[in-house]
Amino acid sequence: MPPLKLAVVGGGPSAFYVASRLLSLLPHHQPRGADLKIHIYDRLWAPHGLVRYGVAPDHPEVKNVTHKFDQAAADDRFRFFGNVQVGPQSSHIIPHALSLPLDALSQHYTHILFATGCTIPTLHDVLPPSDRIQSALSLVHWYTQHPSHSNPPPLDTISHVTLIGQGNVSLDVARMLLSGSSALEQYDVPEVVLDVMRRSSVRHVSIVGRRGPHQAAFTTKELREMMNLKDASLLPIDPAVLEPPPDAKLSRQQSRILQLLQKGSVNAPRSTPKSWSLDFFRSPAAFSQLPSGKLRISLAHTALDLHERAISTGETSALETDLVVTALGHHADPAQAFYDPALRHLRTLSGRIINPLGRAVKNVYASGWAAMGARGVLASTLLDAYAVADTIIADHFPGATGATTSIAPTAPPAVSEERLTAENVVLNSIPAAVEQGLEDGRVVGYEQWKAVDAEEVKRGAEKGKERERMGWEEARTFLARPV
Amino acid sequence: MSRPRLAVHALARCRPSLRVAGLPRAPHGAPRRALHATVVRQHGSITRPEPGTGIKLNFRDAKGDVLKVVEANEGDDILSIAHEHDIDLEGACEGSVACSTCHVILSPQHYDLIPEPEDDENDMLDMAFGLTDTSRLGCQVKLTRTLDGMDVQLPSATRNMFVDGKKPTHH
Missing domain, CATH: 3.40.50.720 (NAD(P)-binding Rossmann-like Domain)
Incomplete structure (x- = not known):
C-alpha cells in the first residue's frame, strides 16, 4: 500500500x-x-x-x-x-x-x-473598526485570552452597547455582557477578564439586524438563554414584526423562535437592572461621534423584497450608543x-x-x-x-x-x-x-498540551472554577520547568 | 476496533469516575453543570443483560436496513447502548444536550410511549439533519419495558448539506 x-x-x-x-x-x-x-x-x-x-x-x-x-x-x-x-x-x-x-x-x-x-471577521461598510467600533471576534478573543492579545473593551465606562448582526456570536457576546461576573465565575473565564466584567457598567445591549425574525441566524437554544437571563429583560418588540407573513411556510426552528419572541423574556420588561432589545429591520447607514464620546448611528429602516433581501424604506432613526460591536460573520x-x-x-x-x-x-x-x-x-x-x-x-x-x-x-x-x-x-x-x-x-506537541491542560484545570479547581487559562509565555515557562 | 478506543476503554476501567453513565437532567431552565462530570459513553458504561432477558432494539441504517438487534436494560439510554454495540452514532457533547449528533428516528408506536422532549432537547432537534416527526436525541431516551422491539433508525446525511462553493445571499 x-x-x-x-x-x-x-x-x-x-x-x-x-x-x-x-x-x-x-x-x-x-x-x-x-x-x-x-x-x-x-x-x-x-x-x-x-x-x-x-x-x-x-x-x-x-x-x-x-x-x-x-x-x-x-x-x-x-x-x-x-x-x-x-x-x-x-x-x-x-x-x-x-x-x-x-x-x-x-x-x-x-x-x-x-x-x-x-x-477574519467580516466588517460593516459604514462602521470601520476604531476604539468605539470593534468586531465581535476581538471581544471573543479577549474573553478567551486568544494569543492575538485583543485589548479589553472599556466596560467600566460605558452603559449602552450595540451589536450589529443577529447570529449566535452576537447573542454569545450579549449574554457575556449581560450575565454579570458572578454567573460566569465558575466557568473557564480568565481572572483578568472577570476583573473587567466585575467593573462593568453596561446596562443595555441593542441587537440590530437588517432583516426580520425569520431570517435571523441565531438558534433557539441561544435565544432561550437570552430570555432566561437572571438580571436582564427583553424590551417589547413591535407585535407587527412578529406577525408571520400570511403565505409564509415557517420551518420548525422559525416557528419555535417566533413563539419564544412572542412570549418574551422570563423577566418582565424593565423589571431588571439590565435590558436588551432586538431591533429588526434596521441597517446602519452612517455614524457620527458626539462630543460626549458616544456614537450616534443612523439606522435605515428596511423591508424585505421578494428574494428576502433587505431594502431601505427611506425612513431612518438614530441610536446613541457607547460601543458598537459588529457580529457579521467571518x-x-x-x-x-x-x-x-x-x-x-x-x-x-x-x-x-x-x-x-x-x-x-x-x-x-x-x-x-x-x-x-x-x-x-x-x-x-x-x-x-x-x-x-x-x-x-x-x-x-x-x-x-x-x-x-x-x-x-x-x-x-x-x-x-x-x-x-x-x-x-x-x-x-x-x-x-x-x-x-x-x-x-x-x-x-500534544503531550505538552495535555500537561498544560491538566495544570489549567488544577489551577481552576483551586479557585472553584472550571479552569484557569495560561497564555503562551506562561505555558512556555510551565513546560520548561524541571520535572 | 481502533487503538484509541481501546486506550480510553482501559482508562475507563481504571478510573471509575469516567464511567458515569449519564448526567442528571438539570431542571428546566437551569444551567447544566457539566464541568468535570466527564461522561464517556464507551464500552463498559452500561452492562449488557443476560441474552433473552433484555429490552430488544432494532438499530437500522438510514435506508431502513437492520444493522444490529441488541438487548439492553431498563434505564439505559440509546446513545450508550449504541456505543456499547459499536453502532456508528455520534455523541459529540456526550449526552449534555448541547449538540444534535445523536439524533435517531424511532418507530411511531414507540415514540408515543416516551415522555415528550423538554425544551433543551427540542432546541437541539431544531438543528438536526433529516428531522422527522418521531425524531429524538438518543442520549435523552431511557429504555422502559414497553419499548421492547423499538426501531432506532440513524438519520440520513446528504452532501446537499454542504453546498460546495455556494453561499446563500443575505442581502
Missing part, C-alpha cells in the same frame, strides 16, 4: 474529526492503516481552535467534544505541532508562532488538508492558497481543492469552515469532516469499500497536472524548522 502521510493545516474541530475518522477507518493492524500518519499543525500553541478560543465560557458542555480529539491524539500515528503558522496570512496576529512556508511543509507529505477555518484569510474571493473561503468540490482552472489539485483537500464558509454548528462540521475523510480514503484506495458515512464521495473531478505534495516521503520526517522548534520549546 502506498503511504498516506497527511499534513493538516489548522487544529480545530474539523481537523480533529477528519483525523479521528481516518484513524478509526484505517486501523493500525490492517495493511491500509499501517502506513498512515496524520500531523496537525496549528498557528496557535494550543489545539482545538474555536472549541478553546470561540465557544462561550458558559457552554462548558460543548467542550466535551475534546475527549474524542484526545482519543485521536492517543494514536501513535498522530502528532500535533502547535505554534506553527503554515503559509502566508494577511496579518501576523500571532507574534510568537513559527512561520513555515507551505512548500517547506508539503515536501514531507503525500497529502495536505486545509482546515484553516474562517479567521471569512477565510484572503492571503491563503486556493482562496476564492467570490466565495470568501477555499474553493473545493466534495472536499477536494479546486484550482482556478476548475481542476482538482491531487491529494489536496479542505474541510470545515475553510471549505464551507463560516456557518453551521458543530454537528455540520463533524458530518462534513467525516465526508472529507471518506473522500480521502476513496481517492487513495480506489475500488476499496471503506466509506461508512451515508454520504457517498462523488467521482473525482478532472485532476490538475500540478503537484503540491510529495510522491516519496519518509514516514516520520517533519520539517527541520519544526524539529528545531520542538527542541527550543517553541513548538508544542
Whole structure:
C-alpha cells in the first residue's frame, strides 16, 4: 500500500474529526492503516481552535467534544505541532508562532488538508473598526485570552452597547455582557477578564439586524438563554414584526423562535437592572461621534423584497450608543492558497481543492469552515469532516469499500497536472524548522498540551472554577520547568 | 476496533469516575453543570443483560436496513447502548444536550410511549439533519419495558448539506 502521510493545516474541530475518522477507518493492524500518519499543525500553541478560543465560557458542555480529539491524539500515528503558522496570512496576529512556508511543509507529505477555518471577521461598510467600533471576534478573543492579545473593551465606562448582526456570536457576546461576573465565575473565564466584567457598567445591549425574525441566524437554544437571563429583560418588540407573513411556510426552528419572541423574556420588561432589545429591520447607514464620546448611528429602516433581501424604506432613526460591536460573520484569510474571493473561503468540490482552472489539485483537500464558509454548528462540521475523510480514503484506495458515512464521495473531478505534495516521503520526517522548534520549546506537541491542560484545570479547581487559562509565555515557562 | 478506543476503554476501567453513565437532567431552565462530570459513553458504561432477558432494539441504517438487534436494560439510554454495540452514532457533547449528533428516528408506536422532549432537547432537534416527526436525541431516551422491539433508525446525511462553493445571499 502506498503511504498516506497527511499534513493538516489548522487544529480545530474539523481537523480533529477528519483525523479521528481516518484513524478509526484505517486501523493500525490492517495493511491500509499501517502506513498512515496524520500531523496537525496549528498557528496557535494550543489545539482545538474555536472549541478553546470561540465557544462561550458558559457552554462548558460543548467542550466535551475534546475527549474524542484526545482519543485521536492517543494514536501513535498522530502528532500535533502547535505554534506553527503554515503559509502566508494577511496579518501576523500571532507574534510568537513559527512561520513555515507551505512548500517547506508539503515536501514531507503525500497529502495536505486545509482546515484553516474562517479567521477574519467580516466588517460593516459604514462602521470601520476604531476604539468605539470593534468586531465581535476581538471581544471573543479577549474573553478567551486568544494569543492575538485583543485589548479589553472599556466596560467600566460605558452603559449602552450595540451589536450589529443577529447570529449566535452576537447573542454569545450579549449574554457575556449581560450575565454579570458572578454567573460566569465558575466557568473557564480568565481572572483578568472577570476583573473587567466585575467593573462593568453596561446596562443595555441593542441587537440590530437588517432583516426580520425569520431570517435571523441565531438558534433557539441561544435565544432561550437570552430570555432566561437572571438580571436582564427583553424590551417589547413591535407585535407587527412578529406577525408571520400570511403565505409564509415557517420551518420548525422559525416557528419555535417566533413563539419564544412572542412570549418574551422570563423577566418582565424593565423589571431588571439590565435590558436588551432586538431591533429588526434596521441597517446602519452612517455614524457620527458626539462630543460626549458616544456614537450616534443612523439606522435605515428596511423591508424585505421578494428574494428576502433587505431594502431601505427611506425612513431612518438614530441610536446613541457607547460601543458598537459588529457580529457579521467571518471569512477565510484572503492571503491563503486556493482562496476564492467570490466565495470568501477555499474553493473545493466534495472536499477536494479546486484550482482556478476548475481542476482538482491531487491529494489536496479542505474541510470545515475553510471549505464551507463560516456557518453551521458543530454537528455540520463533524458530518462534513467525516465526508472529507471518506473522500480521502476513496481517492487513495480506489475500488476499496471503506466509506461508512451515508454520504457517498462523488467521482473525482478532472485532476490538475500540478503537484503540491510529495510522491516519496519518509514516514516520520517533519520539517527541520519544526524539529528545531520542538527542541527550543517553541513548538508544542500534544503531550505538552495535555500537561498544560491538566495544570489549567488544577489551577481552576483551586479557585472553584472550571479552569484557569495560561497564555503562551506562561505555558512556555510551565513546560520548561524541571520535572 | 481502533487503538484509541481501546486506550480510553482501559482508562475507563481504571478510573471509575469516567464511567458515569449519564448526567442528571438539570431542571428546566437551569444551567447544566457539566464541568468535570466527564461522561464517556464507551464500552463498559452500561452492562449488557443476560441474552433473552433484555429490552430488544432494532438499530437500522438510514435506508431502513437492520444493522444490529441488541438487548439492553431498563434505564439505559440509546446513545450508550449504541456505543456499547459499536453502532456508528455520534455523541459529540456526550449526552449534555448541547449538540444534535445523536439524533435517531424511532418507530411511531414507540415514540408515543416516551415522555415528550423538554425544551433543551427540542432546541437541539431544531438543528438536526433529516428531522422527522418521531425524531429524538438518543442520549435523552431511557429504555422502559414497553419499548421492547423499538426501531432506532440513524438519520440520513446528504452532501446537499454542504453546498460546495455556494453561499446563500443575505442581502
